[in-house]
Amino acid sequence: MDIDKFRKAGYDAINRICDYHSSLPMKPVVAQVKPGYLHHLIPDSAPQKGQEWVSIVEDYEKFIIPGLTHWQHPSFFAYFPAAGTFEGMLGELLSSSTTNPGFNWFASPASTELEGVVMDWAAKMFGLKDIFWNVNGAGGGVIQASASDSALTAIVAARIRYLNEHPGTMLESLVIYITTQTHSLGEKAAMILGLRVRALDVDKAVAIHNIGLTGEVLKAAVKEDHARGLHPFVLVATVGTTSSGAIDQVADVGFIIKQSFPSIWLHVDAAWAGVTLACPEYREAAQLPGINEYADSLCINFHKWGLINHDASAFWVRERRRLIDAFEITPEFLRTKEGDAGIVIDYRNWHLSLSRRFRSLKFWFVLRSFGVDGFQANIRKGISLNDSFVERIRASPIFELVTPPSFALTVFRLLPRSAGNTTELESINALNREFYGALQSRPNLVLTQTLIGEVFCVRFAVGAARTELIDIDNAWEVIKEVGESTLESWAMESWDMEMESWAMEMESWVTAHELPTP
Amino acid sequence: MDIDKFRKAGYDAINRICDYHSSLPMKPVVAQVKPGYLHHLIPDSAPQKGQEWVSIVEDYEKFIIPGLTHWQHPSFFAYFPAAGTFEGMLGELLSSSTTNPGFNWFASPASTELEGVVMDWAAKMFGLKDIFWNVNGAGGGVIQASASDSALTAIVAARIRYLNEHPGTMLESLVIYITTQTHSLGEKAAMILGLRVRALDVDKAVAIHNIGLTGEVLKAAVKEDHARGLHPFVLVATVGTTSSGAIDQVADVGFIIKQSFPSIWLHVDAAWAGVTLACPEYREAAQLPGINEYADSLCINFHKWGLINHDASAFWVRERRRLIDAFEITPEFLRTKEGDAGIVIDYRNWHLSLSRRFRSLKFWFVLRSFGVDGFQANIRKGISLNDSFVERIRASPIFELVTPPSFALTVFRLLPRSAGNTTELESINALNREFYGALQSRPNLVLTQTLIGEVFCVRFAVGAARTELIDIDNAWEVIKEVGESTLESWAMESWDMEMESWAMEMESWVTAHELPTP
Structure with a gap:
């Protein structure tokens, strides 16, 4: 690729990045692909002859983007989010243009x-x-x-x-x-x-x-x-x-x-x-x-x-x-x-x-473009968004905080007030694994799990650059809904199990008293 | 920076990269700056308020580019060159746009x-x-x-x-x-x-x-x-x-x-x-x-x-x-x-x-854009350019290869045929350190040194993506000229030293024979 072709390809890449970022909220957060998906789409050897750039970059759109878990998505609450910025990208771009170790x-x-x-x-x-x-x-x-x-x-x-x-x-x-x-x-x-x-x-x-x-x-x-x-x-x-x-x-x-x-x-x-x-x-x-x-x-x-x-x-x-x-x-x-x-x-x-790598360039770009004020504002936003999530958990009858919230991270689990202290940890853990599994199947947000001691919990980590209050609201709606339906089926199962054990008990009582079966 | 500003800044960065690469051959290969140069140009704290992108990127041109040793320069023969490509840059750019670990x-x-x-x-x-x-x-x-x-x-x-x-x-x-x-x-x-x-x-x-x-x-x-x-x-x-x-x-x-x-x-x-x-x-x-x-x-x-x-x-x-x-x-x-x-x-x-980092993207871009044919052509070009440098060394009366050349690398030193085997290693090493020092002060190419056993030598490594035969010719002219002038002053010094020791010898002979001093 010569300089003229690069200019064209470069503009095009910038446009694609703009499109990617403006369409992000509409994409599923987690890639909807199965293990091995790419092997079916890409040849198994490098081409002998060089290929035109346009075909390469179109394959990037077709095959790669749908296979990405979008860490820049405003509804990414898994692990710790990785807040990228345009200034950071420009730093990477210019640094790679002089590639020097x-x-x-x-x-x-x-x-x-x-x-x-x-x-x-x-x-x-x-x-x-x-x-x-x-x-x-x-x-x-x-x-x-x-x-x-x-x-x-x-x-x-x-x-x-x-x-x-x-x-x-x-x-x-x-x-x-x-x-x-x-x-x-x-x-x-x-x-x-x-x-x-x-x-x-x-x-x-x-x-x-x-x-x-x-x-x-x-x-x-x-x-x-x-x-x-x-x-x-x-x-x-x-x-x-x-x-x-x-x-x-x-x-x-x-x-x-x-x-x-x-x-x-x-x-x-x-x-x-x-x-x-x-x-x-x-x-x-x-x-x-x-x-x-x-x-x-x-x-x-x-x-x-x-x-x-x-x-x-x-x-x-x-x-x-x-x-x-x-x-x-x-x-x-x-x-x-x-x-x-x-x-x-x-x-x-x-x-x-x-x-x-020449990483200092992106530091310089970001710190200058945001200033200390902008950097602080980003931290304060993350903590305040997490606070509003914490309020919802605290007010809910079906969730509890497992640990006190920390900055922009909340660790919580499903625990109906009715369960009280009588339910076994193992059973509550099983309930929460079910809850987490159901959450994972939702394409419109992503969270991850952890263990505190032996308690299975779900982590909600705020920090993607584009997350706003509306995204917390949306996430809460999904979490609440999945929580409620998980609890419902859990209660039904518990009820079924209780009934079953009651029926068995009655049967043995009947047998023991030699009564005619109904 | 929002999406619209990024589009503008992105186009501008692409243009700057095009300018950088087309002006590279005219730049000195090695940064012409003194240790600490940047501290005099940049404030010692991050700004409190965010700054406009245009002022940041202009400072990049003014303060950073002149401080770079240009590894992409066609006359970079130091260490092992790091051949970057536009395809590689586009890979870095797109990968940083989705930043995901x-x-x-x-x-x-x-x-x-x-x-x-x-x-x-x-x-x-x-x-x-x-x-x-x-x-x-x-x-x-x-x-x-x-x-x-x-x-x-x-x-x-x-x-x-x-x-x-x-x-x-x-x-x-x-x-x-x-x-x-x-x-x-x-x-x-x-x-x-x-x-x-x-x-x-x-x-x-x-x-x-x-x-x-x-x-x-x-x-x-x-x-x-x-x-x-x-x-x-x-x-x-x-x-x-x-x-x-x-x-x-x-x-x-x-x-x-x-x-x-x-x-x-x-x-x-x-x-x-x-x-x-x-x-x-x-x-x-x-x-x-x-x-x-x-x-x-x-x-x-x-x-x-x-x-x-x-x-x-x-x-x-x-x-x-x-x-x-x-x-x-x-x-x-x-x-x-x-x-x-x-x-x-x-x-x-x-x-x-x-x-x-998502590094596979740039591999995919480069291997597809060059194809196996293009990749091989780059290797063969490097070896053939080095061969032409080796020929010049072999034909020269003042240089010798220290080791047989390897692929695109030549290890050589200054060794006038006249020096033969009689000159001490220490003295030849000193000569070559002087030669290398003089080469280092030339802004229009860069090489590095090494030791093979106790022999001090100069390395000539071909491999920057833009190096062509003309760059080898130019490098050879500089190396020959610097070699000849180093040898000349060395010969003069040797002559002076020889003269000095002859004069001292004569003086003591005169003293010993009690002749009247001339």
Whole structure:
């Protein structure tokens, strides 16, 4: 494709994107396709001869779009929504137009320096202390691909710091601390590194207060492990867990770490809820004081609720040299005079891979186009929309909140007041699995499930960029209707079962009394 | 930004990209900026109020583009060029417009299924055996972010397989095998995992034949390590090293592994040169028979010479269950009925992170638009352009090839025939560092350096999509001129030094013989 053809194809793609976004509310949220659908539509080998662009892009419309689950749909309430923006797209487009894997400052000064700048913009917007700013040279921020990568990076740096401070410690005796509510990224990092992991049990506290780990629980665990000859070396604390938005008490656990176990690295995974730090009124709840005082590293994803298209995971460390100690390798072919002089950041030494995409451009575009005001407005909208959903749940006789709501996330289940405390958990779980299954078959919204302890629940997560009050209203209507009909058939089944058991009882009574059967 | 504003901004961005690409040949290849340049141009905090798009995009032109090293420039011969295409950009654009982190089939059926399809297209185009095809369910292909991620993924899967087969083996006794010519990704993976690494010495063989590891060297190393109680469990072999394009003998080492050490996982890193497999005439050289017979995993980057914009690292495994054994974790909130039924691929279990970008779209666009014919033509063009550069080096009296050329890569140095074998390596290295330094100050091309053993050399890597014969001619003119002038001043310096030492000698002779000074 030459420049002229690209101009035409580019305009056309922009138009298609406009059409896609204006028609989104009319589409089913979840792809209405069966596993394997695409194999029937696409040849099984690449074509020998090149094809015309128009046929390719038309196949995109015909075969790909209907197979997408639309994360940008205003009725997407599953997982955590990924709020994309047009500014983010333009960032991706322009960045791909110069495609350069800026691993060194030299390999792409602008992408390195812009990353340094926008990570400082974000740090200031969130109220992070200056120790975390790139400009000061001690700590700093870097854009990673995902919260998983950020956590893995932190855990590796933590392990290397720990082994430097405690030479001779066997890998087999190291332990990664997470909680029973930590995202699977904690356990996955342990599998990747081949290290022990211990999930501290916070399920009860979460169900009652949606508050996760406390210093007390941490202290007891460390003492226990030390007594067994084990070496906890990192804690992955969470501000806003995936299951329920639970919040580990960062200042509390940080204080214990600093006082008693200073070799333990405190990584704060605020992948989802961290963006609320942009609003001063949520900083206390989102643990800013504890993060500023104690966190060794922090992750906040802009590609969830932060208006930047996937991928955009912001990661800060208190001491950048810990990353460089862990990741720097400089073969001759990567040496540069600026790197040798130590006057620039070579971001390849701040993450797992060598090469990296020019992601800072979309950060710059979004933060400038929205401004801090616009960014805050998006967070406040999400929380207020979720509040209005919570009100409906609270007022309903057939639903209950399983945990206190957290920012823009509600965890609830079907529980008729009549069921009271007498019904078995197993039975209520079965009811809710049925409810969730029925919800899944509705094409006009999507939610996901979770377990809090052993309680099966449904999650309602607000955060797609285009969700408005009308979408909450519509969702509520569907949820209520599906809830009511699930309950109805459950009640009928219960009634049938009761009748059946009553009939059996009567039959045996009749038999026992040798009466003539009616 | 609303849909109407986006349409306007989108057209404008497309126009800017057209202008950028048509003006590229006139730009300096390397950014002409000093470290810290951007801090003087951009405010140190995000704006409070949102800004107009036009001011943002104009700042992009003014502040960012001049700070870019232009990897798409036809005179980019550094590292390995990253050949982007317009088709690749359109893929990035459309993929970002639906921004969805397709970790599960359910989370995005189209992106999962398209990835399955295009990885099979690529496997067939490269002549990979059907064991590696997704459609057959045994092995399969997945798109990773980088060759580093691919290698790390392979090494983790290898470690878990090894420990399953040899329970009780201590992590401290495991060894990752690389060679002295392996990319830094091998050593970096070892640092990340905290495992031993051993670089098998292949420097001499590389300097003579540009052939790397052989079975014999491998066998001797394993025996030695086994005798010391160590457990080599993975070998990262390379087809086309970064330094010189050296080629480890995959069939040879694979045979030794299969015969004698079947617990060792063979990962083939063909990140750069693997794309030559698209041309039947290079398959033997690029080790296809050995890969098909013995490789447990294989990495080929499309974002180097493969016409797909960064990032696009193709990774295949012989047994997909090894990845799933290593990476699968399914908390309740990630369960889906399709995943539970085992009838779909959930790609989150095939890589390090959870969420992932919709990268298959750009693969599909590029492979369809170019066809296999177009893809092959690009590879053949690169090799033929490099051949013409090699001819010039061979014919020149002042340069020599340090290693035999490899595909589209030439490793050479300044070595006047007159220098012969009498000049010290140190002195020739100094000469070449001076030569390379002078080349670096030329804005109209960029090359990078390397060390082969202790020999300092310059690398000339062809592969940017727009490079043509005229660019090779121009580059050669600059290289020759800089080489000649470096040599000239070196000869003068040598002459001066010789004169100086002769004068000193004469002076002492005069003093010794008590002659009157002239």
